Amino acid sequence: MKKRYVYKMTDLGLSVFMALVAGYGIISGIRFGILSGGRPGTGFQPVFAGLILFISSVCLFIKTIRDGKKKIDELQADAEKQKKHEEQQRLREEDAAKNRRDTETWLGKAAAKLIPQAKLRWALIYLVGIWIIIFIIDKLGMYVGLWLMNFLFLKFISKYSWWQSLLIASAIAASFYLVFSLTLGINVPSFLNSLR
Amino acid sequence: MLEALHMLSIGMSNLMDPYTLLMCGFGGMLGVLVGALPGLGATAGCSLLLPITFTMNPTVALVTLAAVYYGDMFGGGISAILINIPGDSHAAVTALDGYALSKKGYAGKALFVCFLSSFVGGMIGAMLLTVMGTTLTNIGLKFGAPEMAMVILVAMTSIGWILGEVPYKGLIATGLGLLLATVGMEPLTSRPRFLFGQIALVQGIPFIPACIGLFGLSTVIQITVDGIFKVPDVQTKRLRYKECIPSKEEFKRMVPVHLRGATEGFFIGMLPGSGATIATFFAYLIEKRVNKRGSEMGTGIVEGVAVAEAADNAAAIGSFGPMFALGIPGSGTSAVLLGGLLMWGLQPGPLFLTNNAEMAWSVIASMFIGCLIVAVLCIVMIPLLSSIVRVPNRILMPIVVSLSLIGAYAVNLSMYDMYIVLIAGVIGYFFLEIGIPQSPLVLSLLLGYDLEKYFRQAIIMGSGKWSVFLTRKLSLGIVIFGLLFISIPIVVNILKKRRTIRKKQ
Numbered sequence: 130m131k132k133r134y135v136y137k138m139t140d141l142g143l144s145v146f147m148a149l150v151a152g153y154g155i156i157s158g159i160r161f162g163i164l165s166g167g168r169p170g171t172g173f174q175p176v177f178a179g180l181i182l183f184i185s186s187v188c189l190f191i192k193t194i195r196d197g198k199k200k201i202d203e204l205q206a207d208a209e210k211q212k213k214h215e216e217q218q219r220l221r222e223e224d225a226a227k228n229r230r231d232t233e234t235w236l237g238k239a240a241a242k243l244i245p246q247a248k249l250r251w252a253l254i255y256l257v258g259i260w261i262i263i264f265i266i267d268k269l270g271m272y273v274g275l276w277l278m279n280f281l282f283l284k285f286i287s288k289y290s291w292w293q294s295l296l297i298a299s300a301i302a303a304s305f306y307l308v309f310s311l312t313l314g315i316n317v318p319s320f321l322n323s324l325r
Numbered sequence: 326m327l328e329a330l331h332m333l334s335i336g337m338s339n340l341m342d343p344y345t346l347l348m349c350g351f352g353g354m355l356g357v358l359v360g361a362l363p364g365l366g367a368t369a370g371c372s373l374l375l376p377i378t379f380t381m382n383p384t385v386a387l388v389t390l391a392a393v394y395y396g397d398m399f400g401g402g403i404s405a406i407l408i409n410i411p412g413d414s415h416a417a418v419t420a421l422d423g424y425a426l427s428k429k430g431y432a433g434k435a436l437f438v439c440f441l442s443s444f445v446g447g448m449i450g451a452m453l454l455t456v457m458g459t460t461l462t463n464i465g466l467k468f469g470a471p472e473m474a475m476v477i478l479v480a481m482t483s484i485g486w487i488l489g490e491v492p493y494k495g496l497i498a499t500g501l502g503l504l505l506a507t508v509g510m511e512p513l514t515s516r517p518r519f520l521f522g523q524i525a526l527v528q529g530i531p532f533i534p535a536c537i538g539l540f541g542l543s544t545v546i547q548i549t550v551d552g553i554f555k556v557p558d559v560q561t562k563r564l565r566y567k568e569c570i571p572s573k574e575e576f577k578r579m580v581p582v583h584l585r586g587a588t589e590g591f592f593i594g595m596l597p598g599s600g601a602t603i604a605t606f607f608a609y610l611i612e613k614r615v616n617k618r619g620s621e622m623g624t625g626i627v628e629g630v631a632v633a634e635a636a637d638n639a640a641a642i643g644s645f646g647p648m649f650a651l652g653i654p655g656s657g658t659s660a661v662l663l664g665g666l667l668m669w670g671l672q673p674g675p676l677f678l679t680n681n682a683e684m685a686w687s688v689i690a691s692m693f694i695g696c697l698i699v700a701v702l703c704i705v706m707i708p709l710l711s712s713i714v715r716v717p718n719r720i721l722m723p724i725v726v727s728l729s730l731i732g733a734y735a736v737n738l739s740m741y742d743m744y745i746v747l748i749a750g751v752i753g754y755f756f757l758e759i760g761i762p763q764s765p766l767v768l769s770l771l772l773g774y775d776l777e778k779y780f781r782q783a784i785i786m787g788s789g790k791w792s793v794f795l796t797r798k799l800s801l802g803i804v805i806f807g808l809l810f811i812s813i814p815i816v817v818n819i820l821k822k823r824r825t826i827r828k829k830q
Contacts (some may be wrong), residue, residue: 188496
C-alpha cells in the first residue's frame, strides 16, 4: 500500500517562522559583537537566545516530519475518531442551542467573506478592532474609547439589544471612571483635554 | 533574639493605638484594591498615598505604607484567579493554577487558599524578619553579580518543568522570551538593540502589559472565537461559603508548601533588586520539582496557588530587611518607602535600626497584625469577590478587555503599553491554539534582562575570567546546589527504573 504523509502544517509553519526569527537574532547579535575584549558583548545574549530558539525550532521541525509519516490505516482510524468526535460535538451544540442564542454574529458572517479561516479571522478582528479603539482613546479620551468598544462588543458579539448595550456599556465606563479617575486619581487621556 | 522579641513587644504596644490600627487596616485594604486592579502595583499604591501621609506621624505613615505593600500581595491574586489577568507581576504565577481552579468551578476555594497562603507567608516572613533579619541581610549583601546570575540560572534550568506536552514548543517560548528580553537598551552600556525605529521600545518590552495580554486578552479572544455563547460561564450558581474552604487533606498538603514557599520567598526578597516576582517564580519552580504532585501543578491544584502566594508575601516582607538594616531598598516599593523616610526627615542607612528602633519595630509588629486584618477582611469578602465569575461571559469579556487596556495604561501612563497588550494578546491566543505554553515565555522575558545584566557584571568583576562563578564560595555553593538540583531527580528516576526492571525479572 502506498504510504501517505500527513504533517501538522501549523507546527511546520511555526518552526520555520521561529527559525527565521532566531536567525535574525543571531545575525544581529553577531553584528552587535558577541565578545568585546574577551568579555560578553552587546550581542552575546541575542546570540544565546537565538541559538536556543533556532535549535528548538529545528527539533520541532524534525519531530513534526517524523510524526507525520503515518500509515494509511492509522489515518483511517484517525478519520473515524474525528467523525465520532464531530458527531458528539454536533449533538452537544444542538443541546446548547436550545438554551442559548445563535452563535453566528453579523460581524463574524461579514468577516467570513473576507478571510476563510475562522480563528485567524477573529484574531484579525480583535487586532484591527482594538487597534482602532486605542487610536480613538488617544484622540477622544479613555472612557469614550472604552465606552465605544464595550457598546460594539455587547451589540455585535454578545448580541444584546441596542438599549441593553447602551446601558451596560455606560455602566462599565462609569464604574471605571469612578475607580480609576475619581478614587485613585489616575490621569488618563480625557475627552475634555482632546477638545483643547 | 531575646532583645528582638523585647523590641517587638514594644512595637506591638505602640500599635495598640486605635488610629494606628485603623490606618494599618486602611493601608492593607488599599493595597488589596491596587493589587487587584491590573497595572497598579504596590509601588503605584505607595506613591499615591505618600503625599497624604506627609501630615501623619512618621510611624503611622510607615505602618500605613507597609500595609499597602503587603496588601498588594493579597490583592494581586484576585484578578489572576478570577479573570486570568495578573493584578501585579508577581501574580502571574498565581494565575497558572488559580485560573485553572476557577475554570473548574473552584474560584472560591482558590481565593481562600490565596488569602490564607498570603497570610501564612506574611507571618513566616515577619517571624524570620524578627528573629534573623539582620543576620540574613548581611548574608544577602554578600550576594554579588555572580551569585545573582547563578540564582537566576538555577531558576531558568527549572523551566523544563513547565515546558508543556511538547518540550520543543516550550523551549521555543523560552528562546523567544529571552530574545524579546533583549529589546531596548542593553543593561551595561545602554546601547539600543532591536528598536525597529520605535523610540518607545528603548525601555524594552514592559512586563506587566505583556503579561496582561498573554494571559488576559488571549483568553478573551479564545472564548470569543470558540463562541461566546458556547463556552460555559465559569460559575453560574451562587457560591456557598462552605465550598470555599479546602478539605482537611488539602490543608495538610499545604503546610510544607507554605513553609518552603515562604522561606524561599523571604530570602530572595531580601536580596537587593530581586523583588517578589523573581521570588515567586523561583519558589513555584522549586515546588514543581520537589512536590509529589508537582506534575499536576499548572492544571489547577491548591499547591500552585499556595506556594506562589506564600512566597510573594514573604518576599515583600523580606525586602524590608535590607531597608531597615542598611538603608538599601530590596524592591521598587521599598525604594518609594525610603523616599518617604527622607520626606519625614529621617535618615535611612545602617544606623536607622539603632536610631529609630521603636519606629522600625512598630512597623515589623504591624506586619503581624496587618496581615491578620487583611486576611480576615479578604476571606470574609470571598463570596462577594467570587460573584465576579458569576457575571455571564457576554458581559465579563468586554469588561476584561477594558480592564486590560486601562490597567496597561496605568503602569507607565503610556499609550504604547496598550499596543503591547494587544500584540501580546494576539500572540498569546496563537500560542493557546498551537499549544505553546505561555509560562516559559513570561518567565524568560522577566529573567532574561537580569540574567544578562548579572552575568556580564560578573565577568567584569572577574576581570574577564569566566571562572568567577567557581572562585567565589557563595557562587560555587549555588552552582553545586543547581547541579544537585538538576541531577538528583534524574538519578532517582534511573534508580527507580532499574528497581522496576529487577522486580520484573
